[in-house]
Amino acid sequence: MPAKARFLFAAMIAVVLPWALPSAARAADPPAGIKSVLQTCVACHGSKGISPMVGSPSLAGQPNIFTQYQLVFMRDGGRKPGVMSAVVKTLTDDHIRELGAYYESLAPPPPAKTGPAVEEAKAMALIKPRHCDNCHKEDFSGQGETARLAGQRADYLVKSMKDFRGAERRGRGLGAMMEVSATLKDEDIQTIAAYLARKP
Ligand code: HEC
Ligand code: HEC
Structure with missing residues (x-):
């Protein structure tokens, strides 16, 4: 990895690791701090984190740290943000921490019933x-x-x-x-x- 990329990674890890705490108990309501940002997310990721939209992943049940990393990568340049480029720029570290815990707390998506059945x-x-x-x-x-x-x-x-x-x-x-x-x-x-x- 080039030195610059290595530095960027180290910086990202330094941001995320202090958050590697056990997630909050399974919550029904989103915490107040992310209520307003979630209003943007639901359009593409679904109201319960189960995506209704082609190309847009379900987030419900994702490990807290995985979600935090992806948001940091998309915000800070480690992953192409695509259609999320505008919204992800507005997220603070606190938002990202709460979003990670929130999505982990939601019931994971049910198994798909359509599409080819594979042995x-x-x-x-x-x-x-x-x-x-x-x-x-x-x-x-x-x-x-x-x-x-x-x-x-x-x-x-x-x-x-x-x-x-x-x-x-x-x-x-x-x-x-x-x-x-x-x-x-x-x-x-x-x-x-x-x-x-x-x-x-
Ligand atoms: C306009 C639609 C749209 C909006 C609004 C949006 N997303 Fe996304 N999001 C996407 C798409 C599409 C991808 C997949 C990008 C790719 O293919 O790499 C994605 C990817 C992600 C991922 C990575 C998940 C994974 O499994 O890799 C996370 C986490 C995420 N979004 C969180 C959020 C949050 C939190 C918000 C609100 C602040 C939000 N998104 C708003 C469309 C959207
Ligand atoms: C050595 C550990 C490791 C192995 C082996 C591995 N993965 Fe992964 N996988 C990861 C990690 C870590 C991520 C998250 C990467 C990131 O930060 O973008 C990931 C991400 C993914 C994603 C993207 C999910 C999303 O929501 O964005 C898919 C799909 C995936 N892996 C499928 C597979 C499949 C299929 C295999 C076997 C062919 C596999 N992985 C083997 C560690 C692994």
Whole structure:
């Protein structure tokens, strides 16, 4: 990694790590501090963090730290913010900390009922050799900086895996996602995404 990028990463980690505290108890109402920013998020990510929109990921049930990292990356330049470029600039560190805890507290998305049904053995033949479940957990619920994948929108899973494969997105995990996706063909990515989207 070039020195400048290394510095940027170190700076980001310094911002996020002090927040690595146990998240608040499962909350129903968003905390007052983020009520107004959430009004923007719901349009694309859904009122309960379950996305109604193609291309836009569900956030409910994502590990607190994962969400915080992604927001810091999008705000500070480690990840392309795309349609979020305007809104993410307005977020303070406090907002980001509360958003991470809030989305973790929401019930994760239910398994998809549409899209192709993939045999477990076929998906596992791609997943097991790449140890996806070691980092994302056996039930794909995610942990720490590692995303929840179970029940995520298939279209978004496809997009994000292609972004890693094409080095459009680097993220935490120090290149692990670029490495594991490098050998995936388009149809493998479709298979994995369809399987994970239907995973409870
Ligand atoms: C105009 C639609 C839109 C709005 C408004 C919006 N987002 Fe997003 N968000 C997206 C899209 C699309 C992506 C996926 C970007 C990509 O493909 O890399 C995304 C990605 C994310 C991610 C990364 C999740 C992951 O699994 O990688 C987080 C976290 C997030 N948004 C949080 C928020 C929050 C918090 C707000 C409100 C402050 C917000 N977004 C507002 C559309 C939106
Ligand atoms: C060494 C640990 C590790 C392994 C192995 C791994 N991942 Fe990941 N994965 C991560 C981390 C960390 C992230 C978050 C990266 C970031 O900060 O953007 C991630 C992100 C993702 C995302 C993006 C999710 C989102 O909401 O943005 C997808 C999809 C994904 N991984 C799928 C897989 C699949 C499929 C495999 C196996 C082929 C795999 N991962 C193997 C650590 C791993």
